[in-house]
Each structure stands twice: as structure tokens, then as C-alpha cells.
Amino acid sequence: MVQLSAAARADIPTVYLPQSIGPLHGFVGSMTRARLARLDRLYVRDDRTMSELSLPNARRIGDLAVLKLARQMTSIEMPPPVGRPVIVARDLPRPGRYLELLDRLADGLEAPVWAVQADVPGPRSDAAFYGRIGRSHTGTLPEMLRTGPPGVVVSVRLHGAIAALLAGWPAIHLSYERKGWGAYEDLGIRDYVHDARSFDPDRVVEQVHALAADPSAFWQRIKTASAALTGQYDQMVGDLRSRLATER
Numbered sequence: 001m002v003q004l005s006a007a008a009r010a011d012i013p014t015v016y017l018p019q020s021i022g023p024l025h026g027f028v029g030s031m032t033r034a035r036l037a038r039l040d041r042l043y044v045r046d047d048r049t050m051s052e053l054s055l056p057n058a059r060r061i062g063d064l065a066v067l068k069l070a071r072q073m074t075s076i077e078m079p080p081p082v083g084r085p086v087i088v089a090r091d092l093p094r095p096g097r098y099l100e101l102l103d104r105l106a107d108g109l110e111a112p113v114w115a116v117q118a119d120v121p122g123p124r125s126d127a128a129f130y131g132r133i134g135r136s137h138t139g140t141l142p143e144m145l146r147t148g149p150p151g152v153v154v155s156v157r158l159h160g161a162i163a164a165l166l167a168g169w170p171a172i173h174l175s176y177e178r179k180g181w182g183a184y185e186d187l188g189i190r191d192y193v194h195d196a197r198s199f200d201p202d203r204v205v206e207q208v209h210a211l212a213a214d215p216s217a218f219w220q221r222i223k224t225a226s227a228a229l230t231g232q233y234d235q236m237v238g239d240l241r242s243r244l245a246t247e248r
Contacts, residue, residue, distance in 0.1 A: 001032065008038035013243040018045040018061050020179040022052045041239060046182025059239075061232045062186040063179060065162040069187070069222075070229035078168040078219055081212050083151030085112040086169075088141055088160040091129040092176050096197040099133060105154065106135075108205035113151070115141040117160040126157075145169065152208045152215075156196050158183055170211040170218050174199055188225035189218060 007014040016039055024032050036042055037055050044050050045063045062070070069076075087106065092098050106112055114137040116126040130137050138144070141153075141160055145167040153164040153171040158180045164171035165187075173180050174196040184193035194204060211218055 001028075001035075004032065004035045008035040013041075014039045015041045015240060015243065016043060018043040018063055018067075019049075020044065020046050020177065020182070021049050022178075024052065040243060043236065045186075046178045047185070048178050048182075059236075061236055062229050063158075063162075063183045065159055066183050066186050067229055067233040067236075069162060069165055070226035071233060072166065073223055073226045076166065076168050078215070079148075079150045081150050081152050081170055081215060083113075083149035085109045085208050085212075086115050086141070086144060086151050086153045086164075087112050088115050088117045088126070088153060088155035088157055089129065089135075090118065090126050090156050091124070091132075092156070092196060094197075098197050101197075101199055101201050102133075104201035105199075105204055108201055109154075109208060112154075113138045113144070115139065115144050115153075115160075117141045117155070117157045117163075152211045154204060154208065165222070170215045172204060172207055172211075174204075186225065186229060188221040192218070 021036070021044060023029070033053065033055070036053065037057065039057055042055060042058045043061045044053065044058055045061065047060065050058060050060045061067070087109070089102060114130055114135050116137050116139065118124060118126050119140055127137060141163060145163060150169045153161065153169050154174065155161040155164065155171055156174045156176065158173060158175065161171040161173040162183070173184055173193045175181055175193050176196040180193055184190050192207060194200070
């Protein structure tokens with residue numbers, strides 16, 4: 001709120017790059033909305049945020065990592081996913097059935113590889129989470145993506161899924177926030193994102209096996225969506241340039 005208030009009062013151009021915001025309720029929500037309305041440009045990365053804010057300065061655009069993927073699609077190599085499935089999991093607040101469903105997913109995939117995406121000190125570490133649920137990890141996701149062999153990734157972390165796609169590995173996302181739905185919808189692969197707290201493990205296992213057998217249709221959908229996403233990126237850059245040029 002301090003940063004937002006400062007931006008709202010600024011005499012220079014103020015732009016918030018793509019993010020998810022909300023829900024906004026009560027007094028704090030009203031304060032937040034009023035300050036967001038005073039920004040010069042507010043980019044949001046999911047339809048729900050766009051609809052809830054309903055602000056004239058807001059523009060719907062893809063997540064920055066999604067836009068990067070779209071711009072690099074023509075140069076990404078997509079080797080056959082012949083390796084074992086990879087799970088990238090993390091601790092969740094209010095987990096509900098998440099841990100039970102994660103166990104069922106691992107059992108259905110038959111000896112998947114567990115990878116660490118966020119290796120940080122403290123309870124937010126994926127490695128610490130795996131230790132608490134009795135799972136052993138093989139290493140970090142970036143290491144696996146560099147060394148292979150490529151496999152289908154099932155990631156609870158959105159940017160773990162996007163990193164896999166950038167490396168040419170098909171990725172299914174188990175989302176716990178609205179940003180995940182927005183990203184996969186923008187990429188044209190909405191049916192490969194599932195609610196992390198209520199997903200159907202059998203359905204995800206079925207998708208993993210189908211992608212391992214033939215991922216061509218999956219990649220084609222992303223390629224088709226990439227043209228519009230690249231256009232969004234160009235429009236955002238043009239908007240930023242015009243505002244900076246005006247200020248100078």
C-alpha cells in the first residue's frame with residue numbers, strides 16, 4: 001500500500017507491469033482500487049482481475065514469462081519427451097485435499113521424478129516441503145531441464161511450468177492462484193491447467209501419458225496463440241516508449 005500510494009501521487013508516468021490483483025474487499029480494498037485508478041497504466045494478466053477491477057486504465061495482457069515464451073516459440077527445440085514424468089510441487093496454504101491428490105498422482109505416474117523449483121532457506125523451500133511429506137527429490141528443475149532426458153512436467157509452480165515449456169518440455173500446471181489459469185488460457189492450453197486443491201489425478205495421469213506419446217497438438221496450440229501474445233508485447237513496449245518519450 002505504501003508503494004502504491006507513492007505511485008498514485010507521482011507526477012511522472014506510473015505503470016504496473018502484468019500482475020494479478022484481488023479480490024478487493026472492505027476498506028482496504030476500496031483504498032487499493034482508488035489508488036490503482038490513479039496509475040497511468042495498469043497491466044493485468046488474468047480475466048478475473050480485469051473484470052473485478054473494471055478500471056479504465058487497466059489493460060489485459062499475458063504474464064511476462066508467457067510473453068517471453070511466445071516470442072521464443074520459433075527457436076525452441078521440442079525433443080520427444082522420452083524421460084520419466086517430473087513433478088514440481090510446493091507447500092500450499094489451506095491445502096484441502098491437495099496432499100492426498102498429490103500422492104494419488106505420484107502413484108498413478110509410477111516412480112516420477114520430484115524436482116525443486118524454489119530452493120530457498122526456510123519453510124518456503126520445495127526441498128523442505130518434500131521432506132515433510134516423505135518424498136525425495138532428484139535435484140532442481142533448472143538442472144533437469146539442462147541435462148534431460150526430457151519428460152512431461154506436472155508443476156504446481158506456474159513459472160516452473162513456463163520454464164519447462166521454454167526448454168521444450170510439455171508441462172501441465174496445477175494452479176492455486178488465478179494467474180495460472182490466465183497464463184494457460186493465453187497459451188491456448190486451458191485444458192492442461194487444473195485446480196491444485198481439487199484436480200482429478202486420473203485425468204492428469206491420462207494427459208501425461210498422451211503428451212508423452214505425441215505432444216505435437218499441444219505445441220501447435222501454443223504456436224497458434226503466440227502470434228497474438230507477441231502482438232500484446234509489442235503494444236506494451238510501444239505504450240511504455242510513448243510515455244517515456246513524452247516525459248523526456
